[in-house]
Amino acid sequence: xxxxxxxxxxxxxxxxxxxxxxxxxxxxxxxxxxxxxxxxxxxxxxxxxxxxxxxxxxxxxxxxxxxxxxxxxxxxxxxxxxxxxxxxxxxxxxxxxxxxxxxxxxxxxxxxxxxxxxxxxxxxxxxxxxxxxxxxxxxxxxxxxxxxxxxxxxxxxxxxxxxxxxxxxxxxxxxxxxxxxxxxxxxx
Amino acid sequence: xxxxxxxxxxxxxxxxxxxxxxxxxxxxxxxxxxxxxxxxxxxxxxxxxxxxxxxxxxxxxxxxxxxxxxxxxxxxxxxxxxxxxxxxxxxxxxxxxxxxxxxxxxxxxxxxxxxxxxxxxxxxxxxxxxxxxxxxxxxxxxxxxxxxxxxxxxxxxxxxxxxxxxxxxxx
Numbered sequence: 001x002x003x004x005x006x007x008x009x010x011x012x013x014x015x016x017x018x019x020x021x022x023x024x025x026x027x028x029x030x031x032x033x034x035x036x037x038x039x040x041x042x043x044x045x046x047x048x049x050x051x052x053x054x055x056x057x058x059x060x061x062x063x064x065x066x067x068x069x070x071x072x073x074x075x076x077x078x079x080x081x082x083x084x085x086x087x088x089x090x091x092x093x094x095x096x097x098x099x100x101x102x103x104x105x106x107x108x109x110x111x112x113x114x115x116x117x118x119x120x121x122x123x124x125x126x127x128x129x130x131x132x133x134x135x136x137x138x139x140x141x142x143x144x145x146x147x148x149x150x151x152x153x154x155x156x157x158x159x160x161x162x163x164x165x166x167x168x169x170x171x172x173x174x175x176x177x178x179x180x181x182x183x184x185x186x187x188x
Numbered sequence: 189x190x191x192x193x194x195x196x197x198x199x200x201x202x203x204x205x206x207x208x209x210x211x212x213x214x215x216x217x218x219x220x221x222x223x224x225x226x227x228x229x230x231x232x233x234x235x236x237x238x239x240x241x242x243x244x245x246x247x248x249x250x251x252x253x254x255x256x257x258x259x260x261x262x263x264x265x266x267x268x269x270x271x272x273x274x275x276x277x278x279x280x281x282x283x284x285x286x287x288x289x290x291x292x293x294x295x296x297x298x299x300x301x302x303x304x305x306x307x308x309x310x311x312x313x314x315x316x317x318x319x320x321x322x323x324x325x326x327x328x329x330x331x332x333x334x335x336x337x338x339x340x341x342x343x344x345x346x347x348x349x350x351x352x353x354x355x356x357x358x359x
Binding site: 024027028035039040043044047048053054057058060064121127129144146176180183185187 | 192193195197198199200203204206208210211213217219220224225227229255297
């Protein structure tokens with residue numbers, strides 16, 4: 001698996017400045033440095049990699065077009081996570097509406113056909129997580145997905161969410177409380 | 189964090205991690221690159237206005253041209269100026285007063301500025317004459333008499349070319 005190199009602050013700052021100077025290849029490198037974390041956050045919210053990949057594409061286009069508005073290049077990582085969680089939450093709403101229309105909510109999960117290399121329980125879990133995450137408020141979904149990126153501190157999560165650390169903890173607490181009920185059968 | 193919360197976090201982590209192992213990063217990169225190319229192309233493309241804006245712009249331009257033509261063709265010429273139809277604009281006073289003729293003709297309108305008194309405006313008969321000699325004959329009929337002297341164009345500008353500019357004298 002080629003999931004890209006790790007991003008250092010210095011590299012990121014240099015590449016952000018080069019992108020602002022009009023060097024597109026610099027942004028391509030930023031994509032490779034940050035795509036894994038962006039996708040990880042999007043998968044946590046959307047529950048599936050396919051939907052998350054679309055959200056990540058939207059994210060990088062938006063970041064590219066508005067990189068001039070980023071005040072501090074060293075904040076590119078948190079700034080990108082803010083964009084990707086927003087994009088994922090927006091897409092989650094769309095997915096939920098689509099599923100509601102097709103009546104493919106939790107009850108229909110059992111009808112998902114098994115795909116090559118995937119067991120039925122795995123697919124069920126994915127679908128169940130997707131549905132459960134869509135039941136959270138946008139702040140709860142964002143908070144628990146960012147806490148899922150294990151190297152982020154409470155303070156960093158709070159900064160990305162533009163709230164206090166206490167508020168971020170509260171959103172995580174509520175998210176867990178709801179998810180425990182919604183995913184009860186998978187926790188036993 | 190209690191045991192149930194730990195199990196939940198582990199479940200979410202496992203679900204995300206399993207899916208990340210299946211991601212085709214090259215395909216994702218190619219998708220992002222294509223989207224960026226498209227965004228860049230759109231950003232550089234010239235803005236295309238809807239057809240209605242183009243029609244409106246042409247109409248506005250046509251009206252502008254018509255107004256210009258009408259204004260120029262109805263403006264009085266030098267010959268008319270001497271007969272009392274020309275507009276006269278004062279650029280420089282004679283030192284103690286200045287006059288601005290708003291409207292010429294038998295019922296002309298003029299604004300007279302007598303420093304340091306504040307601006308006064310009044311309606312008055314205005315005559316435009318060619319020589320100072322003519323002024324004596326018309327003094328009783330007009331409060332202000334204007335004498336044109338095409339040879340001294342530096343004192344005033346009647347809106348036409350300098351050769352036909354008029355000097356204004358107050359009596």
